[in-house]
Amino acid sequence: MKVVIIGIGLIGGSIALDIKRLHPNAEIAGIDNREEHLDRALELGLIDCKTTVETLNEADWVIVSVPVNTAVKLLPEVLDRIGDQTIVMDVGSTKNPICEAVQNHPKRRNFIAMHPIAGTEFSGPQAAVPGLFQDKTNIICEVEKTAFLLQEKALSLLVSMGMRIRYMEPKSHDRHIAYVSHLSHISAFMLGKTVIEKEKNERDIFDMAGSGFESTVRLAKSSPAMWTPIFQQNKTQVVETLEEYIANLVHFKELLQNDDYEAIFNEMESVNKIREILNGIGIKK
């Protein structure tokens, strides 16, 4: 079993760890535009060797885990180079631009468009962790465009990694994920910005910030190189979510300015049901 992972960071590296665990004889080769990532991935045992796109025709599996702006350019080239039975999977956080980029490719049937909803705020090969995908949702888009046999093989691997598979149209995926993921990131980044701007003396943040702030702002540690192209590709949906979020914040502020504390209480109480929803996520884990 020959695997090539293009982009050996948090997600690519974690997939490598799972494949090694499940298929000890698999040979995993890495491609990355940052040589130091490849060296680190070798040291960490995520990959067995470095390779180049010239060897893709020999691969059984190609995992493309690169920023989404790179993915749309790279995927057609990857499909150009692979063998007839090679399975190519991407893991990007936007699905519509990626599905469009390959829709007319003669090897479209070798491709699985997916988004495993798993990760941390860290990046690079050192961020890879075994079992990252256990009980995590993986959304596959346009599964009907992948060849039957390759669908079956891919599903078998993904399920063995512990993933819960769901199917969705690319546009629906991008619309929903804007709410439950992209907006959370902007919310955290702008919260971090607001506090940093105000608290020029970082010692004050350091001393007064508790675990609540830490939790709310955690995603502001995320990689701008990964997230800028996600916001770019999902611009329309992200702008819409931001407008709704801003409108809700403005409304809350106005309630406060009008001393309408009964309404403020009710706002918060109605959002409290997020508890049950999050407990649901907890059970899923």
Next chain:
Amino acid sequence: MKVVIIGIGLIGGSIALDIKRLHPNAEIAGIDNREEHLDRALELGLIDCKTTVETLNEADWVIVSVPVNTAVKLLPEVLDRIGDQTIVMDVGSTKNPICEAVQNHPKRRNFIAMHPIAGTEFSGPQAAVPGLFQDKTNIICEVEKTAFLLQEKALSLLVSMGMRIRYMEPKSHDRHIAYVSHLSHISAFMLGKTVIEKEKNERDIFDMAGSGFESTVRLAKSSPAMWTPIFQQNKTQVVETLEEYIANLVHFKELLQNDDYEAIFNEMESVNKIREILNGIGIKK
């Protein structure tokens, strides 16, 4: 050592657990306007008995851990009733209204105004946890208004609970805490609201929301009964932080609408330094 805890929830209950651990012979009595909280606190062994404000004159310590709107009304009455050597401490998340409420009280010297920055999104006696305050910051306001001997006794107890003590003016406390705590809560509540409104089918949130969303929205589980009076008492500061936060979100949205991805990248990169600040919080733990 006789201790009375008024408001036996997350904070009051956790203080009770620490006092029991540090002073096994302490007698801890509870007062709460919710009888079921007192019963639960007895069951959980947080308190030894129920009591009433009539017994406050016999107490060595009185811990007032009630919503801040109750605290401003209750504290003068508590001070009216205590003995000469009783130490009264409050734990509210706003400090200026509380300090003002007792500033001219003849027993002001028996009072310590403090804010231990510790907690979880849960509430009630069942949310109490031992060691909650270990390595957590506790901000004491107007310490110079407390009698020397009582300052010394209080500090000794608080330090033995593992708290890191900092001193601050009440107004500064309220201004800073609006950024690092109050704003985080509103940000989380409105994020939760935005997502719930959009995703009428909760199953979609359940399935697509990952740990990032969970972390960012965690504080939206918090108690409206506790938080409404905090926002009310710190209204001016909270409105100011909200205005800055909203302005930053609007700016980010405009960058996106103008396709200025270089600026978006730079915005996020400059906030990434929150990593080091949060690592600081981590070290503190």
